Amino acid sequence: MKKLLNIGFSALLFGLVLVSCNDDDDYQTIESIGKIKIDSVKITRDTMDVLAIQQIKTYSAYPSKCQGFYGYDYVYSGELERSVTAYKYVTNGPCSQNMYTAANQINFNPQKKGKYTFKFWNGGDNWITKTIVVK
Template sequence: MKKFFHIGFSAFFLGLFFISCHDDEDYQTIESVEKIKIDSVKVANDTMDVFTVQSIRTYSTYPSNCQGFYGYDYIYSDNVTRTVTAYKYISNGPCIQGNYTGTNQINFSPQQKGTYTFKFWNGGNNWITKNIVVE
C-alpha cells in the first residue's frame, strides 16, 4: 500500500511538471516599448470642482494587433501644468496588420482650485493642449 501511494504521488507531480512546462503557442512577449503619438483627446467638462474626478480619454492609432497601450508618462511641470506622453508595447508573434484606434484614460482629481493645462504629445514637437478650470 505504501509503495502504491509513493508511485501515485510521484506520478501526480510528474504530470504537473509536464503540464507546467507546456508552451502555449499563443503566448507573446513584449519586445520593446516606444512613444506613440496621441491623435486626439476628449475632456468631458472643461470646468470641474476641486476633489472630484474626471476621466480624460486619449486616442492613438496602432498599425497591428501586436502593438497596444503600455502606459503614460505623466509629468507635473508646476502646480497646474501636466505633460502627458503615451507609450505602446510591441510584442512578438503572428500579427494582423491594419490600423486600429486604442482608447485609454487618465483620471484627473485636482486638489486645488486653478486653471490646469494638459499637454498631450502628438508627435515631433507637436502637442494637443487642453485647459480645465477647477473651482
C-alpha cells in the same frame, strides 16, 4: 496517513509540472517600448470640483495588432501643468498589419483649485493642449 500525504504531494507536484510544460501559443514577448502619438483627447467637463474624479480619454492609432497601449508618462511641468506622453509595446508574434485605434484613459483627481493645463504629445514637437478649471 503519511503515505496518503506523500501521494497527495506527488500528485500536486506532477500537476504543476504538467501545467508549467504546457506550450501556450498565445504568449508573445514584448520586444520594445516606444512613444506613440496621441491623435485626439476627449475631456467630458472643462470645469469640475476639487477632489472630484474625471476620466480623460486619449486615442492613438496603432499600425498592427502586434502593438498596443503600454502606459503614460505623466509629468508635472508646474504646479498646475501636466505633460502626457503615451507609450506602446511591440511584440514579436505574427500579426496582421491592420491599422486600429484604441482609447485609453487617465483618471484626473485634482487636489487643489486652479486652472490646469494638459499637454498631450502628438508627435515631433506637436502637443494637443487642453484646459480644465477646478473650482
